[in-house]
Amino acid sequence: MRLLIVEDEKRLALSLAKGLTAEGYAVDVVHDGLEGLHRATEGTYDLVILDIMLPGMNGYRVCATLRAAGHDVPILMLTAKDGEYDEAEGLDTGADDYLTKPFSYVVLVARVKALLRRRGQAGASPVRVVGELKVDTAARRVFRGEDEVTLTAKEFAVLEQLVVRAGEVVSKADILEHVWDFAYDGDPNIVEVYVSTLRRKLGAALIRTVRGAGYRLESR
Numbered sequence: 001m002r003l004l005i006v007e008d009e010k011r012l013a014l015s016l017a018k019g020l021t022a023e024g025y026a027v028d029v030v031h032d033g034l035e036g037l038h039r040a041t042e043g044t045y046d047l048v049i050l051d052i053m054l055p056g057m058n059g060y061r062v063c064a065t066l067r068a069a070g071h072d073v074p075i076l077m078l079t080a081k082d083g084e085y086d087e088a089e090g091l092d093t094g095a096d097d098y099l100t101k102p103f104s105y106v107v108l109v110a111r112v113k114a115l116l117r118r119r120g121q122a123g124a125s126p127v128r129v130v131g132e133l134k135v136d137t138a139a140r141r142v143f144r145g146e147d148e149v150t151l152t153a154k155e156f157a158v159l160e161q162l163v164v165r166a167g168e169v170v171s172k173a174d175i176l177e178h179v180w181d182f183a184y185d186g187d188p189n190i191v192e193v194y195v196s197t198l199r200r201k202l203g204a205a206l207i208r209t210v211r212g213a214g215y216r217l218e219s220r
Contacts, residue, residue: 001116002026002178006036007051019105024153026178033057040066045073047115052079060093067094074115130166130217133202149201158194162207162217171214
């Protein structure tokens with residue numbers, strides 16, 4: 001799952017990003033409303049955490065513009081304001097949920113998971129079946145035949161990128177961007193390490209290397 005945080009309080013934004021990354025999400029952060037709108041429009045995000053008071057363009061306008069353009073990505077609004085009018089305005093512009101600062105990080109994570117779960121239930125089935133492999137993207141559980149396979153958060157995230165595009169070639173760059181984030185500047189061979197681990201746990205023949213292009217999860 002890939003999240004976008006649009007928050008001009010840099011310390012808060014980076015703290016949220018660090019915590020959500022530890023939860024297994026890939027997180028991008030921007031500090032300006034216009035940049036947030038651009039990223040949300042151009043990127044493929046599963047959820048946007050959007051502050052209301054932003055330079056460039058406030059959160060209300062960002063949200064309204066996204067909805068007017070037909071983007072249905074879940075939006076969790078954050079604000080230092082309080083009061084029924086502000087909450088109503090946020091929801092009227094198309095936000096899915098609302099948190100007033102200061103808030104509990106535990107509550108924020110619960111809201112994020114609830115919005116993602118709701119989105120999964122409203123869209124395609126969260127259970128993907130590829131041969132004898134069954135992946136529940138909502139419950140984050142993996143089964144090979146009748147046996148459950150335990151994966152780390154990052155292992156699951158790499159597998160998820162392959163399973164939602166089963167039969168297609170997924171590039172190493174795509175996996176890096178969605179599982180780590182756009183700013184990752186470590187060794188790109190980290191993807192090979194995780195693919196090797198998945199092969200060991202799930203079967204060597206399941207993930208095929210397409211030389212010079214990426215990896216393909218065999219769909220038959």
